[in-house]
Amino acid sequence: MGAVTKAPPVLARVYRGPHVESAHRGSLAVADEKGRLLQGCGDTALPVYARSAAKPFQAMPLLLAGGEKRFRLSDAEIALMCASHGGEPEHVRLARELLRRGGFRPEDLECGAHAPMHEASARELVRRGEKPTVLHNNCSGKHAGLLLACQALELPHAGYTDPGHPLQRRIRSLLARNADIPESSITVAVDGCNLPVFRLPLSALATAYARLVAGRQPGEESSAAAVRARLVRAMLKRPDMVAGTGRFTTDFMKAGRGRWIGKEGAEGVYAVAVLPRGKKGKAMGLVFKLEDGSARPRDAVTLAALERLGVLPLEIRRALAAYAEPVVLNARGAEVGRIEADVPIGATGRRRGGR
Amino acid sequence: MGAVTKAPPVLARVYRGPHVESAHRGSLAVADEKGRLLQGCGDTALPVYARSAAKPFQAMPLLLAGGEKRFRLSDAEIALMCASHGGEPEHVRLARELLRRGGFRPEDLECGAHAPMHEASARELVRRGEKPTVLHNNCSGKHAGLLLACQALELPHAGYTDPGHPLQRRIRSLLARNADIPESSITVAVDGCNLPVFRLPLSALATAYARLVAGRQPGEESSAAAVRARLVRAMLKRPDMVAGTGRFTTDFMKAGRGRWIGKEGAEGVYAVAVLPRGKKGKAMGLVFKLEDGSARPRDAVTLAALERLGVLPLEIRRALAAYAEPVVLNARGAEVGRIEADVPIGATGRRRGGR
Numbered sequence: 001m002g003a004v005t006k007a008p009p010v011l012a013r014v015y016r017g018p019h020v021e022s023a024h025r026g027s028l029a030v031a032d033e034k035g036r037l038l039q040g041c042g043d044t045a046l047p048v049y050a051r052s053a054a055k056p057f058q059a060m061p062l063l064l065a066g067g068e069k070r071f072r073l074s075d076a077e078i079a080l081m082c083a084s085h086g087g088e089p090e091h092v093r094l095a096r097e098l099l100r101r102g103g104f105r106p107e108d109l110e111c112g113a114h115a116p117m118h119e120a121s122a123r124e125l126v127r128r129g130e131k132p133t134v135l136h137n138n139c140s141g142k143h144a145g146l147l148l149a150c151q152a153l154e155l156p157h158a159g160y161t162d163p164g165h166p167l168q169r170r171i172r173s174l175l176a177r178n179a180d181i182p183e184s185s186i187t188v189a190v191d192g193c194n195l196p197v198f199r200l201p202l203s204a205l206a207t208a209y210a211r212l213v214a215g216r217q218p219g220e221e222s223s224a225a226a227v228r229a230r231l232v233r234a235m236l237k238r239p240d241m242v243a244g245t246g247r248f249t250t251d252f253m254k255a256g257r258g259r260w261i262g263k264e265g266a267e268g269v270y271a272v273a274v275l276p277r278g279k280k281g282k283a284m285g286l287v288f289k290l291e292d293g294s295a296r297p298r299d300a301v302t303l304a305a306l307e308r309l310g311v312l313p314l315e316i317r318r319a320l321a322a323y324a325e326p327v328v329l330n331a332r333g334a335e336v337g338r339i340e341a342d343v344p345i346g347a348t349g350r351r352r353g354g355r
Numbered sequence: 356m357g358a359v360t361k362a363p364p365v366l367a368r369v370y371r372g373p374h375v376e377s378a379h380r381g382s383l384a385v386a387d388e389k390g391r392l393l394q395g396c397g398d399t400a401l402p403v404y405a406r407s408a409a410k411p412f413q414a415m416p417l418l419l420a421g422g423e424k425r426f427r428l429s430d431a432e433i434a435l436m437c438a439s440h441g442g443e444p445e446h447v448r449l450a451r452e453l454l455r456r457g458g459f460r461p462e463d464l465e466c467g468a469h470a471p472m473h474e475a476s477a478r479e480l481v482r483r484g485e486k487p488t489v490l491h492n493n494c495s496g497k498h499a500g501l502l503l504a505c506q507a508l509e510l511p512h513a514g515y516t517d518p519g520h521p522l523q524r525r526i527r528s529l530l531a532r533n534a535d536i537p538e539s540s541i542t543v544a545v546d547g548c549n550l551p552v553f554r555l556p557l558s559a560l561a562t563a564y565a566r567l568v569a570g571r572q573p574g575e576e577s578s579a580a581a582v583r584a585r586l587v588r589a590m591l592k593r594p595d596m597v598a599g600t601g602r603f604t605t606d607f608m609k610a611g612r613g614r615w616i617g618k619e620g621a622e623g624v625y626a627v628a629v630l631p632r633g634k635k636g637k638a639m640g641l642v643f644k645l646e647d648g649s650a651r652p653r654d655a656v657t658l659a660a661l662e663r664l665g666v667l668p669l670e671i672r673r674a675l676a677a678y679a680e681p682v683v684l685n686a687r688g689a690e691v692g693r694i695e696a697d698v699p700i701g702a703t704g705r706r707r708g709g710r
Contacts, residue, residue, distance in 0.1 A: 007362030007380065014622075014648060017544025019554060021404050022622050022648030025362065025380070049376050112686030126481040137686055189372025190691040199374060267369075267377050292647035293369060293377030331467030331492055336545040 008042030009344050011290065011304070012297030016328065016337040024297045026268065028288035028305060028343060031206035033214035035180040038284065039309065039345040044203045048289040050175075051191060051265030053205065054198050055082045055142050056212060056231050057175045061167060062149035063227040064174075071101040071148055078234035079241035080141030084264060086244030087116025087136035094241070095135045098144035102151045109134040110161040111143045111193040118244050139193035141241075146195075163188050163196040172198060177224075178211045179204035192266060202287055209273040209285030212261070232273070235261045248299040248323050255319045259311070262302065267293035270302050274311055284309070288343075299323040300341035308346035363397030364699050366645065366659070367652030371683065371692040379652045381623065383643035383660060383698060386561035388569035390535040393639065394664065394700040399558045403644040405530075406546060406620030408560065409553050410437045410497050411567060411586050412530045416522060417504035418582040419529075426456040426503055433589035434596035435496030439619060441599030442471025442491035449596070450490045453499035457506045464489040465516040466498045466548040473599050494548035496596075501550075518543050518551040527553060532579075533566045534559035547621060557642055564628040564640030567616070587628070590616045603654040603678050610671045617657065622648035625657050629666055639664070643698075654678040655696035663701035 007025055014022040027042025037044055059081040067073065077098055085091040099105065115122040115132045125132060134140060146167060150157040155166050162168065176183040181204045191197035211217070213232055216225035235242050239253035242263070252262045260274045268290025276283045286305055290298065303324040306312040317324060328337030362380055369377040382397025392399055414436040422428065432453055440446040454460060470477040470487045480487060489495060501522060505512040510521050517523065531538040536559045546552035566572070568587055571580035590597050594608035597618070607617045615629045623645025631638045641660055645653065658679040661667040672679060683692030 016404055016552065016622075017542075019402070019404075019542070019544065022646060024647050047374070049371055049374075110687070112688070114686045123481050126478050127484065129482065187372075187374070189374065190685060190689065192685045192691070194685055194687045194689065197371065267371075291377060292379050292649055293651075294647055294649060296648075330545060330547045330549055331469045332465070332549050333467070334545065334549065336547070 008291055011041075011288070011301045011343055012339055012341040014297070014328065014337065014339050021337065024268075024290050024292060024294055024301075026288050026290040026301065027202055028286070028301075028345065029203040029206040030284060030286045030305075030309065030345065031203050031210055033207065033210040033217070033283050033285070035204070035207045037203050037206075040203065041344045045201045046289065047187070047199050048202050048205065048269060048287075049189065049191075049197050049199045049265075049267065050205055050271075051197060051267060051269050052084045052139070053209075053263050053265035053269050053271040053287065054171075054175060055084070055263060056235070057178060057208065058142055058171050058195070059145050059231055060174045060227055061170050062145050062152060063230055064223060065149060065152040067145075067148055067152045068230065070152055071098075075234045075237040076241045077141075078231065079238035081145035082231060082235055082263065083141050083242045084117070084138040084249075085141060085241065086118030086121060086247060087132070087138060088118045088121050088244050091141070091241065091244065092135045095140040095144050098141065098148065102148045104144070104147045104157070106134050108147055108157060109137075109140060109143045111137045111139050111195075113137055118246075120245075137193060139195070143193065143195075161194045161196070168196050172196070175200070175208060179208040180211075202289060205271060206285040206287040209271045209287060210283045211285070213273040213275045214283035232261055232275075248302075251323065252299070252302070252320065255316045259316075260306075264295070264298060268295060268298060270298050272302060272306070274306075274309075284311075297339055297341055300326055300339050301343060304341035305343040305345065308343050310346070363646055366396075366643070366656045366698055367694055367696040369652070369683065369692060369694050376692065379623075379645050379647060379649055379656075381643050381645040381656065382557055383641070383656075383700065384558040384561040385639060385641045385660075385664065385700065386558050386565055388562065388565040388572070388638050388640070390559070390562045392558050392561075395558065396699045400556045401644065402542070402554050403557050403560065403624060403642075404544065404546075404552050404554045404620075404622065405560055405626075406552060406622060406624050407439045407494070408564075408618050408620035408624050408626040408642065409526075409530060410439070410618060411590070412533060412563065413497055413526050413550070414500050414586055415529050415582055416525050417500050417507060418585055419578060420504060420507035422500075422503055422507045423585065425507055426453075430589045430592040431596045432496075433586065434593035436500035437586060437590055437618065438496045438597045439472070439493040439604075440496060440596065441473030441476060441602060442487070442493060443473045443476050443599050446496070446596065446599065447490045450495040450499050453496065453503065457503045459499070459502045459512070461489050463502055463512060464492075464495060464498045466492045466494050466550075468492055473601075475600075492548060494550070498548065498550075516549045516551070523551050527551070530555070530563060534563040535566075557644060560626060561640040561642040564626050564642060565638045566640070568628040568630045569638035587616055587630075603657075606675065606678065607654070607657070610674045614666070614671075615661075619650070619653060621650075623650060623653060625653050627657060627661070629661075629664075639666075652694055652696055655681055655694050656698060659696035660698040660700065663698050665701070
């Protein structure tokens with residue numbers, strides 16, 4: 001009765017007192033911009049739904065069509081298009097402002113409404129007796145950007161979330177090109193915000209992230225590389241717009257001071273692009289997917305992986321300690337456990353201890 | 356890089372469109388009241404923290420000390436002591452009433468406060484500008500019962516949550532006796548509500564659940580069996596007090612009409628006691644622990660396991676279809692996926708399909 005099955009490795013253990021109570025498994029891939037797998041564990045070829053980790057690629061058509069100039073987009077606005085934002089007042093204000101630039105109204109957004117991810121903002125809505133709107137949806141910036149892209153590309157905006165809409169086909173094509181895989185190997189389902197969600201191998205998504213921070217590729221138009229650089233610059237300048245107050249992605253980018261960008265996706269996905277440093281520095285994309293879809297160990301796993309790769313300076317690790325070694329509190333605020341992440345990659349490839 | 360490790364089997368798959376997006380693994384044990392393992396998958400000897408699945412055992416000292424008569428306890432009140440309740444108005448009222456019976460005040464509860472698990476009740480608190488109290492804590496009924504137990508047993512109530520408090524030692528001893536294991540093989544940490552949480556082998560917890568619905572055991576005092584029967588009767592009569600509105604445990608017991616009791620625990624624990632039916636019927640305890648600690652697939656896994664065991668009538672399966680085959684909705688309310696549970700136990704022991 002001790003049946004066991006093949007499984008990806010445990011990337012994080014949740015302790016209660018001295019014993020492991022729960023564990024999170026996952027697969028992780030590290031690649032360069034040429035599609036070379038540098039490191040990995042679990043199933044690096046696992047097809048995963050990119051979820052919100054696709055957002056920087058979903059913002060590309062607008063910028064490629066000259067949208068930055070046409071709509072006078074700021075860093076904050078471009079960052080918001082790549083965001084899973086908290087629905088904080090400033091996020092909502094900017095999303096509304098983006099719509100206004102193209103003469104759109106909130107009703108044009110096809111993302112649906114949900115309560116702000118930022119808890120204090122959610123409570124404030126309830127306190128005022130108001131309902132969440134489409135603008136509070138963590139994807140409202142992305143959707144607003146897609147409406148502007150329709151305008152810039154002279155495409156009908158109605159039905160912009162349909163997989164067959166020309167804008168969606170263009171996004172899929174751009175993602176495939178950046179991931180260095182044929183378009184046909186990306187399958188599509190429906191995301192939480194009603195947009196097509198893209199399913200591609202983990203290592204291919206890691207390649208696409210490496211490419212976000214790499215220069216112009218052979219045979220590539222200069223505009224493609226310029227747009228990637230523009231997106232990364234916006235995210236680095238306004239990490240507060242990419243996630244929000246008290247969120248790992250924001251604090252992680254702030255602490256990195258230009259070293260990396262990070263983007264979470266639902267169901268336990270996280271993607272990092274490590275920028276090349278110095279003349280011989282190399283771009284690197286790191287993506288993992290927690291098998292169970294949990295967000296709980298995501299931040300700690302991200303930092304553990306970067307530590308293993310030798311790109312996480314000690315002072316940054318210390319500044320992000322609350323994310324790297326989260327504690328489990330009970331209802332009285334007492335510390336009753338902790339989460340420990342470890343990723344079996346890197347120089348040794350060995351895992352610290354078994355389970 | 357395709358490293359795999361030993362792991363319990365997948366018990367539930369989360370689909371997005373036609374593909375698996377996430378999966379939940381777990382171990383499951385089915386035992387009778389004598390400690391015989393009837394079925395299982397994964398690691399049936401896995402030590403697990405019982406979490407709130409220990410609640411019926413935590414209510415035993417009070418009843419064994421004659422608390423029902425002394426404090427004139429109703430079915431609803433006894434059920435609330437075994438509850439992870441929703442913090443709905445009636446739960447809060449009853450918890451306060453329980454305290455009153457012993458002359459206790461909310462300040463005597465050492466469980467800490469958290470927002471009601473029942474979302475509408477939580478929203479209502481925010482709307483009124485009120486903060487959650489200890490009475491809203493899903494464990495307030497259990498804690499109130501422990502205070503009454505201190506009084507009935509003439510024990511000091513201060514520090515009743517300390518592992519060394521005589522009441523806690525008594526609970527541990529009762530759990531060990533019901534689980535048919537030495538007391539020393541139960542280790543203790545701190546639960547979310549500040550009480551000692553008990554760690555014991557999965558199959559032993561299944562035995563304890565089987566015993567909840569079994570008769571008097573050889574060499575056992577009749578009061579022990581009577582108290583078990585009383586607890587089960589209260590849970591069966593007032594399933595609305597054991598969890599709450601829209602909760603699986605409540606609907607599961609209602610639909611079962613006396614066939615079983617069910618109790619969830621945090622971190623992916625669920626326990627069921629199947630009552631003996633007919634003259635030759637047998638008591639059965641079923642407990643599982645999801646490795647990742649997720650509550651998401653818990654209801655579906657419970658029903659899938661009972662189906663495999665052949666004790667889930669089709670009409671009940673149909674009545675609980677929303678729990679058995681949950682759908683994944685997006686922010687627009689569109690169905691974008693589903694959860695499918697399957698448990699590799701039962702007559703064939705084979706699993707339907709691979710991953």
